[in-house]
Amino acid sequence: MFEVSKLSNQKPRAARRRATVLAGIALAAAGLQAPAALAAAPDPVQRSVNGLVRDDGVPAALAAVTGRDGRSRDYTAGVGDLATGARVPRDGQVRIGSTTKAFTATVMLQLVGEGKVGLDQPVDTYLPGLLRGDGIDGRRITVRQLLQHTSGLPEYLTAIGNILADPHRFYEPRDLLDLALTRKADFAPGTKWEYSNTNYIVAGLLIEKVTGRPLGEEITTRIIDRLGLRHTYVPAPGELTLRGPHPEGYQREASDGPWRDVTELDPSVAWAAGELVSTNSDINHFFTALLSGKLLAPAELAQMRTTVPADKLGPGTRYGLGLMSQPLSCGGVFWGHGGDIPGYHTRGGVTDDGQAVSVTVTTIPDAATVQHVDTAVDTALCR
Template identity: 70%
Template sequence: MNEYVPQSRSRHGRRWVATTVAAGVVAAGVLAPTVAFAGGRPDSVQSSLNALVKEDGLPAALAAVKGRDGRTRTYTAGVGDLATGARVPMDGQIRIGSNTKTFTAVVVLQLVAEGKVGLDSPVESYLPGLVRGDGIDGRHITVRQLLQHTSGLPEYVDKDAILTDPTRYYEPRELLDTALGQKAHFAPGTSWEYNNTNYLLAGLIIQKVTGRPLGEEIGRRIVDRIGLRHTYVPAPGDMGIREAHPKGYNRGADGSLRDYTELDPSWGWAAGAAVSTPSDVTRFFTALLGGRLLPAAQLAQMRTTVAADAIAPGARYGLGLVSRPLSCGGVAWGHGGTIPGYDTAGGATDDGRAVSLAVTMIPGGETGQHVEAAVDAALCR
């Protein structure tokens, strides 16, 4: 789904559950063996995943890494099903949360390239009379401000309601009404604050302009175009994950783990409902940076950023695309996503390196930092 947010520590993107799994959870022989390269050097990616399971207590971790040689390698560690002890499917499907925002942004920018949407046109041009509230006026919020989180719109996500009733279906207009019932956080264009309402409206614009469901447009314009064989936006009522997947968990207030694999992602919709695999996610971001999804002018707009230190030190937010500095120099472009049961992090570089790493519980505190460090290490090795 979307997660509640991207890989961020911000008020709107924070990891909101602590994660400590009893050591017995990983005692069923589920750590993948450490792979060694020629000369006996251990594979650092596999070692990182093993540590996330064994030391940080996450049920499972899986990753796809495209290296400097152009090859994509997949990795797993941990337990795919805590009840049965089943192994983690290699390159299994997961809910990718707010990575969905990048897909949505790409479709909007394709419509910009086609002359059907104006980046600096007001939302009112496409959704007349819809966006009104306390300090909120669609006549003064642009499409660019939606994609860049500079609109000042308030958040619609109620994480407690979602955790309490994860199979409930939400209509986009119902979610929008929740946001519009609040006061604007700031005047459009005067600040930056991550929230899902921006992408809810972006999805509604796509549907209004194309006359087609959002999932169909993402499928036609992105998934089919670059051959993402395991990526889709769930249809209304689709609460499962279609292909082989690890189960996703969340720790409750009483310390128990609850299986959130079956979940209605309608509340995430254009902001975070998509399902994919680590290898498909790396393929998507590599294709995007390589110019296969957008003309040069629109890709340049997507990569025009504003400071977003609330996500991570040095992070910057473009149009549905985040840049983060790497310890080895340069930056990685990607997004990340969190949704009950799953957390994804990753990115791609301009020279073709890419990584997507997923864990099957939302990590908090130091564990979240370890996930981000594993991504950095994979890109810098």
């Protein structure tokens, strides 16, 4: 996922006290339905999102579930804005972090289908001389290895550190890559699997070189407009806020500390690896269309679904080309790609029989809450 290091909190003391009080009010408000009403709620998905607010203490949780018949239902819990007490907008816009990688990979595989890119061609075929460093050589790294995180390219976020120390800073893609190239390769290409956002920065640059167009335009034309994803977009350079109704995103430095509103953020720090904005229902629409063959020809979709073990992302998880599979408690797997970016954590995907779910909480949570989000996804797909 698109991850960040420990967050800073620069609020004055009075503002911190106010944020703490507001957070308490908000979480209490989320629990007004509990325990009797929530316990009696018949819908297991609603119980799941209620529990994420009531038991895990996230400011808000949103979900969308799409059935095999294409009908979608939205769920919310918590408070959308801790400062005002505003409700969580149904199917509100959120930053989707690394779910962006599935969009980037889809564009790349469309180019493969058009004969413009070869999956097993070295990066140097398209970007000669770009990847050079300690143990890093673009003549030995293939396009497939970029998309599957088997290139050995080091993580550029390690060099950035705390994104929220300067959340409005703009980064050019080459700035991000140059940060990565100051470090030694993690391993020889093709010998291991290790998640690195740097792979998708290079993939984005490659798409731009081959098409002669900005990556955002390619994603918009080839996927967003084609599928009619009305609430999904690539932020414009310097765009710090979300365009449509949305819950605010929050982080806190300590588990018992005050919430910090981190909604305003320059997503250029994530670019091809994690900058998109979308809604849970649009994410479901995207993955359903992708897995049903509406965006890729059968040969390219089969390549996307060819996976390697990625147990660091969870037991039984396997990673393909910008797409991962995860086991379900009721048998089988679902396909998707989660995402984290300051203020938002999203998980979900689609089963082979066409059920889809996307769940978001408005913070990057701790490990226990991450597991509870995963359980909410499993509950929705196995009910």
